Amino acid sequence: MEATTTSQPKTISPPISPTFRISGGRRFSNDTSVAYILPSDQDEVKRLKLNHDLWKELMNGLFKSDMHEQLTKGIRVLDVGCGPGWWTLDMAALYPNSQFIGIDMADVFVAQDLPSNVTFEQMNAGTGLEFDDASFDFVFQRFLVMGLSVEQYSSSVTEMKRILKPGGAIEILELINDYSNASPAFARIGSWIHQAMSARGLDSFIADKVSSVLETAGFKNITDVNYDVPIGPWGDESGEMFLSIQKLALPAVKVMVTELTDTTVEEYDKTEEQAYKEALSHQVSTRFRLIYATK
Numbered sequence: 557m558e559a560t561t562t563s564q565p566k567t568i569s570p571p572i573s574p575t576f577r578i579s580g581g582r583r584f585s586n587d588t589s590v591a592y593i594l595p596s597d598q599d600e601v602k603r604l605k606l607n608h609d610l611w612k613e614l615m616n617g618l619f620k621s622d623m624h625e626q627l628t629k630g631i632r633v634l635d636v637g638c639g640p641g642w643w644t645l646d647m648a649a650l651y652p653n654s655q656f657i658g659i660d661m662a663d664v665f666v667a668q669d670l671p672s673n674v675t676f677e678q679m680n681a682g683t684g685l686e687f688d689d690a691s692f693d694f695v696f697q698r699f700l701v702m703g704l705s706v707e708q709y710s711s712s713v714t715e716m717k718r719i720l721k722p723g724g725a726i727e728i729l730e731l732i733n734d735y736s737n738a739s740p741a742f743a744r745i746g747s748w749i750h751q752a753m754s755a756r757g758l759d760s761f762i763a764d765k766v767s768s769v770l771e772t773a774g775f776k777n778i779t780d781v782n783y784d785v786p787i788g789p790w791g792d793e794s795g796e797m798f799l800s801i802q803k804l805a806l807p808a809v810k811v812m813v814t815e816l817t818d819t820t821v822e823e824y825d826k827t828e829e830q831a832y833k834e835a836l837s838h839q840v841s842t843r844f845r846l847i848y849a850t851k
């Protein structure tokens with residue numbers, strides 16, 4: 557199931573349109589129906605690639621649902637909030653008989669050497685999925701905790717169920733915004749991010765509720781897997797990799813933290829620098845949950 561993507565394909569360099577604004581040198585959605593607090597720009601595209609590579613290692617593959625045989629034969633797969641499309645592209649290369657559609661509210665999709673079994677489309681998952689009932693076999697959604705408000709998260713699950721065929725599979729991987737065994741600087745940053753997320757109606761702990769959201773929506777055979785990912789050298793290679801990702805994630809979230817809370821840029825910068833030092837002496841980690849089920 558493992559795929560290797562060594563080269564970095566070019567992505568679309570998005571023009572500045574009224575739907576995006578620049579703040580703190582980063583590009584953000586300007587759409588009032590989008591709650592997302594992270595930037596949509598080329599720096600973020602790079603961070604998401606590293607994150608994708610880390611998760612391929614941690615999961616020893618790209619998904620856990622029992623879909624390998626169907627994917628090999630040829631099915632329709634949707635990646636909700638796909639970002640540049642790193643997961644979609646690896647999946648499409650592994651399963652050339654299947655059709656992959658990636659949707660995202662931001663136009664940051666990989667544009668170079670797009671395989672014929674991949675389509676990307678700009679769409680706001682928070683306001684509904686523009687697809688027919690029962691038109692997909694497998695739907696996947698990863699790291700939308702900072703993008704979908706509590707209500708949007710539930711309605712996205714309901715929409716994913718609607719567009720799935722009976723017996724189809726859903727798989728959701730989500731981060732919990734609450735550093736475990738947090739050192740002082742990580743604890744402060746975690747709480748600032750939590751405040752910024754709350755200001756946008758986002759729930760730091762939505763991952764802990766996804767199983768029950770799926771149950772309420774009527775999904776069956778729900779499996780919920782917990783991951784605790786170390787930050788820093790105490791977690792060996794993946795810990796080092798996750799620390800490198802933090803070094804891109806903390807600057808990415810800074811703009812909205814300083815816009816949506818009382819935290820000043822100076823305070824944030826000092827704490828961020830301190831957090832990287834503490835990652836070398838503390839055993840800080842982040843929890844994630846992978847939830848998969850069938851319709």
Ligand SMILES: C[S@@+](CC[C@H](N)C(=O)[O-])C[C@H]1O[C@@H](n2cnc3c(N)ncnc32)[C@H](O)[C@@H]1O
Nearest residue numbers: 592637638639660661662680681682698699703
């Ligand atoms: C943290 S990134 C994860 C990207 C991708 N799923 C991955 O794992 O690499 C979150 C993505 O969700 C997208 N997003 C946020 N809010 C969204 C919405 N309302 N509708 C569609 N996409 C959204 C963002 O543009 C971003 O690309």
